[in-house]
Amino acid sequence: MSHRVQLFSPLRVRELETKNRVWVAPMCMYSCENRDGVVNEFHLVHYGSRSIGGAGLVMVEATAVVPEGRITPWCAGIWNDEQVVAWRRVTDSIRAGGAKSAIQLAHAGRKASTHRAQSGSGSVDIADGGWQTVSATSEAFEGYAAPRQLTTREVEELPAAFAAAAARSVRAGFDAIEIHAAHGYLLHQFLSPITNRREDQYGGSLENRARLLLDVVKAIREVIPNEMPLMIRFSATDYREDGWDQAQTAEVARWAAELGADLFDISSGGLITGVKIPSGPGYQVPLAEFVADRVEQPVSAVGQITEAAQAEAILQAGLVDVIMLARAELRDPYWPLRAAAELGAEVDWPIQYVRGMWPKG
């Protein structure tokens, strides 16, 4: 073979080594049926299956650091010990399947307290178990209830909430942590000049808009082991000229790296409605490459990556280090095992599954 298959080469970040570079992207399952943020058997089977399917790392869904940070009442949380015990079973299940695990720590801000697809659309009324949302701003996301603007004092308290959730994530057995600063959720609401017009130290200059995220990075780094990777998911653009963009993303990523962030997971959009998103196969890869070109740390690409050859070509181009798959992994948890066969990479199958190996024996 002329060159080694990149997709199935290991990646080391701090002391964590993943066996390959196909990672499962975070995906909300909206399935904590008791509305208490406690994950259950569904999550255990769902995440465990994706681990057995051969992914190098399985990142679990956006998990709220405080109750009001949930996107929907059915979203997962990690603000109490009952949730830690439940997550522990999920991380054990991921480990048993052979993958590393990561958790995406999140606060939905003004996009919290919404319906899941099967319950309706828009905001959940307070009378029906919804809550008053909070944000950098008091302006609503189109179609949702208006948030209350957080006071300076309240913003100052948020890094400690993220850090407490990170400490619980370590106890729950996760191998890595990702901060969700993308898709129009709270940290993105602070980063973008469209939603952040604050006049305190958290608004105005890029440094001020990034202050909350950077304080979160610092606070988390203080409570997690030195050998554990800390990643950040960014939306690298709001697709609007006066918004957040790739240059600001790269700049803030560099500041975050100085404080101990280790990998940047590059997505886009989600802050506002009514913008044109040029979607198509691999449409966010150029954004990931832009950032990768400007930081020392590894970068992951995500978004309409569905084919093994496509994923391999993105890595062979030399800038991006990791491929994250979301919907392709919903369709087929065995995507990585099939991709390895397609690319001619030798990978270990779960010993129990060897008789099913591709190509069919």
Ligand SMILES: Cc1cc2nc3c(=O)[nH]c(=O)nc-3n(C[C@H](O)[C@H](O)[C@H](O)COP(=O)(O)O)c2cc1C
């Ligand atoms: C069901 C579903 C839930 C998602 N939940 C999250 C989430 O919790 N956090 C996040 O950052 N992105 C979330 N996403 C976005 C995915 O991680 C990914 O960035 C996006 O789907 C594009 O990748 P794909 O084309 O491989 O699906 C979700 C996507 C789907 C389909």
